[in-house]
Amino acid sequence: MKENYLIILLEKTSFIVVLFLLISKLKIFKSIFEKDKYDKKDLFIISIIFIVLSIIGTYDGIFYKGSILNTRIITIVSGGILFGPFVSIPAGIISGLHRFLAYPDSMTSIPCFISSVFAGIFSGLFYKRIPVKYRGFYGILVGMVSENITIILIYLLCKPKTLALDIIHTIYLPLMVGQLGIGFMVSIVNTIEKDKKDIEARKKAEMSALQRQINPHFIFNALNTIASFIRFDPQKARDLIISLSTYLRHNLEFDDTLIDIKKEMEQVKSYIDIEQARFNNALNIEYDIDNTNIKIPSLIIQPLVENAIIHGILPMDNKYDGKVKISIKNLDSKVKISIEDNGLGIDKNVIDNIYKGNMPENKIGLYNVHLRLKLYYNKGLEITKLNKGTLIEFYVWG
Incomplete structure (x- = not known):
């Protein structure tokens, strides 16, 4: 059964990654992602994108005995690694609060809210502190740490313990493997940035030759x-x-x-x-x-x-x-x-x-x-x- 949840979550992760890829192809958003520096308006727009993707991740999740196996942490962490705390913290707080209010009777609502906020803060700390080429690796690592926080909180806060352990036993592997989606989302933005730099370098070379x-x-x-x-x-x-x-x-x-x-x-x-x-x-x-x-x-x-x-x-x-x-x-x-x-x-x-x-x-x-x-x-x-x-x-x- 766990294999089924793993496959299903990978499908959900693929859906979020493809959705983000389609958004990044839109001219209005691509022009923002290509910038070297983001102003307040840019960060606001990017923040909205990742908040929406995080909420979609919750709605598109897999219900299992009071828990929801979802991709919310993937998008929160991706936002932090790529664009910083002004994107990841709002995404973490709002999507975590949404998870808590949308399913208040779910036994994992409080752990998920706390871990979402933690993911937003923790991933934002890594922004500009790691080389671009290591973004994907650190993003996956931060995602795994954040989901482990979720698992620990489920064990500490949820009762009965037998049900909490059953949930942990079922969702742990899919959650860890699903963090690979962060690597794909990071690579999408890295590709956009690389393409922009290549185009600029080519244009400058052409301009010098023409001059x-x-x-x-x-x-x-x-x-x-x-x-x-x-x-x-x-x-x-x-x-x-x-x-x-x-x-x-x-x-x-x-x-x-x-x-x-x-x-x-x-x-x-x-x-x-x-x-x-x-x-x-x-x-x-x-x-x-x-x-x-x-x-x-x-x-x-x-x-x-x-x-x-x-x-x-x-x-x-x-x-x-x-x-x-x-x-x-x-x-x-x-x-x-x-x-x-x-x-x-x-x-x-x-x-x-x-x-x-x-x-x-x-x-x-x-x-x-x-x-x-x-x-x-x-x-x-x-x-x-x-x-x-x-x-x-x-x-x-x-």
Whole structure:
């Protein structure tokens, strides 16, 4: 008969694990589980998930002579090992209280309530105290200790002793083996976290590779421009060398970290100085910049300005009518950055390809910036084809 209870409980455990797996696949919950740090709202949502799973474990339990063989401890401990005491303690208290109030006549109600609270506190203590790779092992161990507390309390508090011993003899092995479910629940979250890190590492590698490809001829063109100024305007040549060194320093220091927006604008202005000299001041640049101390990903603005100049202004018949406006405006909780030109205007197919994640030909810089913004802020560029020209906007925040 004990073998039957073991098999049935393993089925119940599998049901909880699969239910948790399905929940983790939902976009709203997966995005939470992928985070490195959880805010109060995240922990509240996660806590609700584990409270519900713990209560389901009680309702889905197996009744045996006044006891309920269930998976409640599995979910409580999993919540503590994975997300800490702010998840496991509420899950332990509420699901334990539910067990006590839902079946007040059950002889094991008090032991189950006490052990549920203990499991919530005990598992929460292990959060961040053990390496990620050992979460599953320690989780199973904590689950077994918690269920042994249940067994000891049943023996001490339940009468008659013969019935208490009969219950213990019947449910002990299934309860111990059932704790393997903690390992499966932990592995689900570990897999989500690993997948996220792998994706981020791959994206960063792609971004670095893309960044190195942005307009590789620019340096050669800049050097030719400087060489031409050396003979008739040495001071201008010296100024351009400083601009080029500033531009190159920013590119060589690129590591996709956040930098002060003022430093980013130094690189933008260095690029513009060189391009204006190269095209005999055919480029009209307007700045509308609020004073802000926000930090942004490096090399975000310059590729957009380059795109406006190279693909918007320079192909025009009358380049001297071309204008690029760079705007940085403080909003309530965000900073809006926009690059607007009155050039030829971007092709609608290019916009569609960028939004679909397809890198358009000759638009590596634009595509790169869009992906990097999505990586940092979950929202990329807003690109609009104007009656004359193109408007590119995006938002950043601290």
